[in-house]
Amino acid sequence: xxxxxxxxxxxxxxxxxxxxxxxxxxxxxxxxxxxxxxxxxxxxxxxxxxxxxxxxxxxxxxxxxxxxxxxxxxxxxxxxxxxxxxxxxxxxxxxxxxxxxxxxxxxxxxxxxxxxxxxxxxxxxxxxxxxxxxxxxxxxxxxxxxxxxxxxxxxxxxxxxxxxxxxxxx
Ligand SMILES: [Zn+2]
Numbered sequence: 001x002x003x004x005x006x007x008x009x010x011x012x013x014x015x016x017x018x019x020x021x022x023x024x025x026x027x028x029x030x031x032x033x034x035x036x037x038x039x040x041x042x043x044x045x046x047x048x049x050x051x052x053x054x055x056x057x058x059x060x061x062x063x064x065x066x067x068x069x070x071x072x073x074x075x076x077x078x079x080x081x082x083x084x085x086x087x088x089x090x091x092x093x094x095x096x097x098x099x100x101x102x103x104x105x106x107x108x109x110x111x112x113x114x115x116x117x118x119x120x121x122x123x124x125x126x127x128x129x130x131x132x133x134x135x136x137x138x139x140x141x142x143x144x145x146x147x148x149x150x151x152x153x154x155x156x157x158x159x160x161x162x163x164x165x166x167x168x169x170x
Contacts, residue, residue: 089120
């Protein structure tokens with residue numbers, strides 16, 4: 001994690017505020033509520049080769065003001081939930097201001113805005129309080145059980161638990 005502590009704090013507080021505003025307190029976090037309220041349209045498409053780049057997703061503002069999120073239909077559903085949350089990160093962090101489009105490449109080295117959007121997505125979908133509460137409830141859950149509960153990929157959950165210093169099995 002290469003974001004500064006103060007940046008992480010800002011993003012964590014923003015994600016908490018949004019979860020609070022939309023009453024996103026139970027699992028899995030239903031980000032469709034945010035899309036509906038903000039009137040953000042959601043699409044899937046094959047984004048495996050866009051001018052030679054493999055994209056996870058993108059967010060764009062059309063000339064008529066409509067905002068769309070498009071995710072790669074070649075990727076797993078759980079991965080795409082994270083991508084939608086990531087694109088919402090770009091939206092709430094103001095990355096779309098004055099721009100038509102922000103694209104998110106799959107993997108590779110990530111600039112600060114990409115890392116910030118990833119962190120926002122993790123905070124939105126896997127908030128620390130719900131992680132700790134769920135671990136206690138399930139009593140020694142496996143990584144896969146945790147991933148299922150939060151409807152995220154195993155990789156995303158592993159990354160999150162490692163970041164939080166929470167132990168897990170499997
Ligand atoms: Zn991105």
